[in-house]
Amino acid sequence: MTERFSFELKATDGKARTGVINTPRGEIRTPAFMPVGTAATVKAMMPESVRATGADILLGNTYHLMLRPTAERIDRLGGLHKFMNWDRPILTDSGGFQVMSLAGLRKLTEKGVTFKSHIDGSKHELTPERSMEIQKLLGSDIVMCFDECPALPADRDRIAESMRLSMRWAARSKEAFGDRPGHALFGIQQGGLEADFREESAEALKEIGFDGYAVGGLAVGEGQEAMFGCLDHAPDHLPKDKPRYLMGVGKPDDIVGAVARGIDMMDCVLPSRSGRTGQVFTRRGVVNIKNARHADDPRPLDEACSCPACSNYSRAYLHHVYRSNEMISGMLLTWHNLHYFQEIMQGMRDAIGAGTFEDWQAEFHAQRAQGDI
Numbered sequence: 001m002t003e004r005f006s007f008e009l010k011a012t013d014g015k016a017r018t019g020v021i022n023t024p025r026g027e028i029r030t031p032a033f034m035p036v037g038t039a040a041t042v043k044a045m046m047p048e049s050v051r052a053t054g055a056d057i058l059l060g061n062t063y064h065l066m067l068r069p070t071a072e073r074i075d076r077l078g079g080l081h082k083f084m085n086w087d088r089p090i091l092t093d094s095g096g097f098q099v100m101s102l103a104g105l106r107k108l109t110e111k112g113v114t115f116k117s118h119i120d121g122s123k124h125e126l127t128p129e130r131s132m133e134i135q136k137l138l139g140s141d142i143v144m145c146f147d148e149c150p151a152l153p154a155d156r157d158r159i160a161e162s163m164r165l166s167m168r169w170a171a172r173s174k175e176a177f178g179d180r181p182g183h184a185l186f187g188i189q190q191g192g193l194e195a196d197f198r199e200e201s202a203e204a205l206k207e208i209g210f211d212g213y214a215v216g217g218l219a220v221g222e223g224q225e226a227m228f229g230c231l232d233h234a235p236d237h238l239p240k241d242k243p244r245y246l247m248g249v250g251k252p253d254d255i256v257g258a259v260a261r262g263i264d265m266m267d268c269v270l271p272s273r274s275g276r277t278g279q280v281f282t283r284r285g286v287v288n289i290k291n292a293r294h295a296d297d298p299r300p301l302d303e304a305c306s307c308p309a310c311s312n313y314s315r316a317y318l319h320h321v322y323r324s325n326e327m328i329s330g331m332l333l334t335w336h337n338l339h340y341f342q343e344i345m346q347g348m349r350d351a352i353g354a355g356t357f358e359d360w361q362a363e364f365h366a367q368r369a370q371g372d373i
């Protein structure tokens with residue numbers, strides 16, 4: 001059981017990397033996908049089921065938990081791991097992004113942001129210092145700096161101003177985080193799609209010094225081509241010996257393209273959210289289970305998948321329980337999607353380790369080209 005946080009790079013293949021992040025609560029195999037457990041639960045999943053899909057780490061959200069049930073209450077009850085019965089690593093986002101995408105009546109100043117809760121309209125404030133305090137109360141293993149993520153498209157002046165504010169907030173986050181052996185603080189690179197601002201942000205973060213580095217400011221509607229264009233250079237300026245975390249990504253082909261460009265960790269609501277809306281990801285593409293053509297289909301979603309949904313149920317059954325709005329629908333489809341996302345991650349870890357990532361990517365894309373799903 002390690003007392004420290006460390007990253008071991010095991011192999012590279014092109015820009016792709018595979019390794020292990022060692023934490024006191026267990027290891028994280030990279031490249032890693034983090035299921036999103038926003039309100040202290042990965043929706044429709046028991047924690048032991050999340051683990052069974054192959055997840056080593058999950059994500060929690062400062063914004064949601066500070067509003068309900070509050071970080072202080074979770075701390076009094078023993079911290080987030082005990083509260084949600086997940087004893088492996090947890091990464092928590094710092095709240096700024098969620099304030100901008102969810103809260104009402106926001107006011108942004110150099111100090112931080114004030115806002116009204118989307119739940120009950122109560123007034124709250126988040127600053128770098130308060131975000132660090134909340135994430136400490138939650139007990140998360142990987143803490144994210146408090147930053148500002150500008151909505152795209154935005155003009156260069158706005159992007160520069162926002163990025164430089166986030167870099168000042170990164171320094172305040174580091175100061176407030178202090179020295180916490182076994183816990184990690186990740187800086188977040190900003191700069192929109194601008195190569196020069198991305199480099200400036202990376203240099204500022206390296207000057208401050210972090211245990212890991214996130215690429216923020218993406219997956220905000222810019223589209224895959226623009227995101228990949230940014231990822232063709234943005235990670236290059238980040239330290240090679242620290243984990244690189246791309247926030248909020250993404251669809252299976254986004255994930256593969258990000259790993260090919262040097263990303264080690266990702267999170268996205270897509271597999272769990274889609275599990276509740278009947279969108280099923282398979283190696284040959286997306287199955288919309290609500291479609292009437294599945295009503296009599298005795299086949300599993302994916303013959304090659306070993307998850308409970310594919311092992312024990314037909315498309316006809318999954319179509320029926322979706323259309324009947326039965327709870328088991330969200331449970332089974334979420335489990336399948338998370339299982340499939342973890343299968344992609346394991347496939348990439350193995351391929352990068354074996355030096356066959358090019359071939360693996362070719363097979364990944366070839367399978368998806370087939371119709372008839």
Ligand SMILES: CO[C@@H]1O[C@H](CNc2nc3cc4c(=O)[nH]c(N)nc4cc3[nH]2)[C@H]2OC(C)(C)O[C@@H]12
Binds near residue numbers: 144215
């Ligand atoms: C497919 O899911 C939609 O896309 C968003 C995910 N995209 C995303 N980009 C992010 C950027 C940052 C950032 O710069 N900083 C911090 N601290 N956290 C971040 C979190 C982020 N998540 C989800 O967020 C909404 C709810 C808008 O739709 C989801």
